[in-house]
Amino acid sequence: MQSNKLPTIKEIAKKLNVSISTVSRALHDHPSIGLVTTMRVHKVAQELGYEVNKSAIYFKERKTYTIGVIIPSLAEPFFSSALCGVEDFAGQFNYNVIIGQSLDSFEREQRIVENMKDHRVDGILVSLTKETSTYEHFDNLKKYNIPIVFFDRVPQKKDIHFVSCNLHSGMLQAITRFVAMGHKKIGLINGPAKMAATLQRLEIYFKCLKENNLPINYDIIASTTLSKEDNVKAIKKLIDQEEIPTAVMVFNDYVLLDCIATVKAAGLEVNKDISFISFANLPIWEYMDTRPLASIEQFSYRQASIATDFLFKLIETNNKGENTDSNYLQQIIDSEMVNY
Amino acid sequence: MQSNKLPTIKEIAKKLNVSISTVSRALHDHPSIGLVTTMRVHKVAQELGYEVNKSAIYFKERKTYTIGVIIPSLAEPFFSSALCGVEDFAGQFNYNVIIGQSLDSFEREQRIVENMKDHRVDGILVSLTKETSTYEHFDNLKKYNIPIVFFDRVPQKKDIHFVSCNLHSGMLQAITRFVAMGHKKIGLINGPAKMAATLQRLEIYFKCLKENNLPINYDIIASTTLSKEDNVKAIKKLIDQEEIPTAVMVFNDYVLLDCIATVKAAGLEVNKDISFISFANLPIWEYMDTRPLASIEQFSYRQASIATDFLFKLIETNNKGENTDSNYLQQIIDSEMVNY
DNA sequence: GTAGTCTACACAAACGTTTGCGTAAATAAA
DNA sequence: TTTATTTACGCAAACGTTTGTGTAGACTAC
Known part of the structure; x- marks a missing residue:
């Protein structure tokens, strides 16, 4: 007979007869809250099994700590290896990765971009469809301040962030x-x-x-x-x-x-x-x-890792409101012959 | 010189001197709003390039329309194919998929589960680590009403939802x-x-x-x-x-x-x-x-598809508050010999 | 003319958190 | 004793949306 309702700071506040803000600050060990109060708050939080509701915070911060990866196909080792690179790198920063397979369909690519925008991802990594030759579907992302880094299959234009081989x-x-x-x-x-x-x-x-x-x-x-x-x-x-x-x-x-x-x-x-x-x-x-x-x-894993690194740099500076429009992050890595 | 601020219904309301609720209803073509007002709202929304902020709604609805998939490794074709199955199926329902690689580490599996809970995914699909033999780390999910379906590498217990081969x-x-x-x-x-x-x-x-x-x-x-x-x-x-x-x-x-x-x-x-x-x-x-x-x-794609189907059923009924604790969704599909 | 029914909209609460600002009481400085 | 400072906390706004309820005005019916 579990309660369907999750404990919130509001309940902790009520239980202790203190204000919500006090609870919030106490939970963050803010110095302006007395030691006794802080300890009591922690104790009750523990008892109630309280855990902060991150989606509330994400909403407030207008961040999701999620990045999107759009690749042609998961079935190709080249791309699943790239996805590994993204996941490993993003994981270190406590970012989540959501995926979209374009299946080399331009129309799917468009839909996925739209969908990721709706989900307010903090940034997007893309390896283009074979069909993709126009790039308007990415323009909308600028309005939402969602940076985008291309890798491996990159657009034929100069004003982009990309990693290729x-x-x-x-x-x-x-x-x-x-x-x-x-x-x-x-x-x-x-x-x-x-x-x-x-x-x-x-x-x-x-x-x-x-x-x-x-x-x-x-x-x-x-x-x-x-x-x-x-x-x-x-x-x-x-x-x-x-x-x-x-x-x-x-x-x-x-x-x-x-x-x-x-x-x-x-x-x-x-x-x-x-x-x-x-x-x-x-x-x-x-x-x-x-x-x-x-x-x-062609180092898909490395390409993807670097691209993810770029993306985090962009997310970082975007948040600081710096304008990086004019200096694009671009890297071309050397392919290498491997003998058998 | 783009404005960093996205248009909201609030601004549409201000611009038209109507209330926020009217705008919201107008945008949904609610019958209680007059035709003229509705049209004017749509027009201004169009002009401003307004798009609904889904994270606000997700937060309010306590839903994220995102499911998590935890697999040992993306590098194994078996699992990337399974991920395909999930992605294809989830995509049809407009759900997003976030991934986590346990890399066959029990400790990573725990961390990923925790992380996905923090992100308030609507459900989780898991194929267990080779190391996993205890399942307490999944118990916490019940409190958050996050259903879980196991596939292929499933726990050795009866009270779970699973698909295996x-x-x-x-x-x-x-x-x-x-x-x-x-x-x-x-x-x-x-x-x-x-x-x-x-x-x-x-x-x-x-x-x-x-x-x-x-x-x-x-x-x-x-x-x-x-x-x-x-x-x-x-x-x-x-x-x-x-x-x-x-x-x-x-x-x-x-x-x-x-x-x-x-x-x-x-x-x-x-x-x-x-x-x-x-x-x-x-x-x-x-x-x-x-x-x-x-x-x-062993039909990883099919296993994953069915598991995803199960998961959506659980998400569905969970939302309706029905108690499905006692009837577990379980399916074992037959493996098949393929000749060469 | 009065009561009743629509129509078309506004108000406000709610989701869970963070945080700037205000302030009473306690302490320190004068 | 008076003034200034610190300590410890509360209030309320804000993030963007949905939705239940309230209500002014217009219209209908008797």
Whole structure:
């Protein structure tokens, strides 16, 4: 027969015949309250099992001590690892994390942003949808003083806070390694044209070829929508030639899994007839019989941690009313090739 | 030069020289407010860009429209998939999801529960820590009328709401299949003794052997703490015998990955000299050259969805003040063997 | 003309806390 | 003794909203 009502400072006050403010101050051990009173308040609070109602305070402070994280999909290790980074970091500051999966749908992304705004989160971290190319849905957040930090999949604009990963360092390591092994025909299997990451990879691929004095050859460049059939089609384009590329950069490890299966089925030997390096650094490779030479780690956990750090800095300064509009927090971290 | 202050109904009221209550009712199109007034209120609200402050309402309603999910680790696909299940389901009800990773630490689990209580979540979903064997830290939630539903890793008691997965169906399918293939020595690599899942697997293993008229042989039963070295040690115990088991049930797919590597290194051929079936149904198998015969799917997404459904039912009835203490929501779903 | 019924709105309490300000009593300084 | 200072506490506003109750004026009915 538990009472449905939770004890409040009001009841403590009534029980002790003191004012509410006295109880509040006593509970915080405020010096202006006498020692005896303070002790009596603590005692009664203990007896009643009183615990402060934080939502009242959050409401009053206009804070929720909650940040939102919007990611395309929890199912992808890259993003669940990022979420880990956020959670670990936020936890240290006693912040809560609420999540939203955009599932790579622009419309869902909009809805989630709206919803998080309604819940008055103190800040938002976003890794964009593949579809996202306009950013108006984030503008409303400014009105509510909700800072936003993008990570990994970031908008193509300058006036934002973001953390992203520079693919150049990793890909240069990869192509340099290929070259050092004697490879001259280094292909590329890229992602969907609409994705920013795709354009980025292509540019960097060209740049790295140039840095190694290799010519660009469009016959050994393919792209995939990331579906299994398309992955297979892409690698087939590369190996259905008289002189196949002996090394291939692959969009990510998932695509590579299909590539490996396909080249094997075609009677080619991986790491002999054809070598691969891809992006993602899935933990699973160490258990696979057939592995790429290396994979390029993009440090999702670290990206997310830094982004969260940025976000807290913004929340902090926002509260102080400082205007940080003009100096944006931005960091690009280097990717790194991990050998297998 | 944006104003830092958000528009409230109070300002709308002042601007129109009507009372606050009139504005509130007008915004909800309450019939007792005249059409003209209602329209004027809507118009001004629009102009000011007014949006209702939900945290004020949440505070007043003593609701947050947020549920908490406590899982051991986001990094495990099993749990991130479960989180998906929660998120998808909760999203439909416009509920938010806040997460907490216990990292299999009992102390962290306690802290997270406490924290979620402070945030006045409307309900909590929990999959227990490996370490958790007492449940007092959940008792406090009753006082706050926060319902709790356990899933997958559930407490060993009757008076709880839970969803879990019955391993018997899947293991029976597995062992029956082994037997049908002619296997007579079917081993088991089990998990840490302290885990409930371990005891459960052992009991069911015995039961399934019995159902297939096979004798229990402790020489072909090993256990592992789930560390890599221990996994290797466990499978070595089984294959370092003159007459090795020709089939082995393995605690989960991660352990199995180590087992496969070990038996290969020992010169045995998987699916010929020794066959495996394990638990988890990792999506990765289809890309592996060497696969188990099958894996037993435990439906984390479905478990989590059902648990979330239960939780909403409890939140619902709790609000109505109904006493549901005596009829617990419990469901055990059947595991299923998935062939490769 | 009086009583009764609507219509359309205002008032105020409530949710639980924090905090600036005011003040009586006690003490210290003059 | 008078004035100033300190100690210890109470009052009330504020955060933004919802909602029960009260009520002035207009209208209807007899």
